[in-house]
Amino acid sequence: MKQTNNSLKYKNLNFIYQPWPWYVAGPLIALTMFALLFMGKQFGMSSNLRTMCTVAGAGKVNSFFNIDWKKERWNLMVVLGSVLGGFFASQFLSDNTVQINPEVANQLSQEYNIHSAGSSYLPTELFAVENLSDPFVLALLILGGFMVGFGARYAGGCTSGHAISGLSNLQLPSLIAVIGFFVGGLFMVHILFPLIFS
């Protein structure tokens, strides 16, 4: 009897740790956008990077950062919330592994020596703290981040600002940007990855 209870409990826990399917996640992201619209704001996560530059004093160097960051405090609170959400979800709601298409996982393993698909949330080969001493890994993380920050500001938005907010409002600039996101991503994965990881 005790055993049954235990296995039932285990099943329930498994249910909690299961990833949310796309048809749950997508509508909840739309809900996030509507909540912010209702609050009189816009959903966009990359503008925070500019705000943080301003807070750090970048306005003294360049006028692009001469903004009244206090007006953006609400968005910094959204960031802080995202950090808390990540903490909460990883601690209590997830077993912190991601199962992807086995063929893709196999290909990652054979071609790029990335074996951690299925056993971790991020590839440990790139994100394990002890690998930060590897200049190749360090350069890769900085470069990836740099292109995200530079590109998002150049394009006036990121995935949330253009692919969700902008396209929901049927804006042509957002469509151009989102096509750019995908072409850039495909170019990186199919053309540059074989060169970078060879």
Added chain:
Amino acid sequence: MKYATYLLIGTFFGIVMYKSEAASWFRIYEMFQFGSFHMYGIIGSALAIGIVGVQIIKRKNLKAINRQEMQLTPKKTSFFRYAIGGLIFGMGWALAGACPGPMYVLAGAGYFSILIVIAGALLGTFVYGILREKLPH
């Protein structure tokens, strides 16, 4: 009180990003390999509901709290900034496996290497600010 609401919205968003695995490098890689419908489903369904909702807001002229106008101002029309900026962003998205929202989520989840990615993103934003006048827009 208002700040608590934003904190709550952010927390909700963070949980959704983590639980849907949209914050996972593996899922982004899989998307660009066309290995699963998952990411396309997330973005696609968010967008479908987004389009319907925004249309309703516009047709019914719905207002935000305190009778404010909804923030739905069109973006300035231009080509180069969206195309080139988009391409660079997409390359970074695939390489780092994270866009600006999930970066913060991963920091909260304790993946400390993501702080290097965030530092890179801040640097990229700063360099864009400096070069802005010289870039085609």
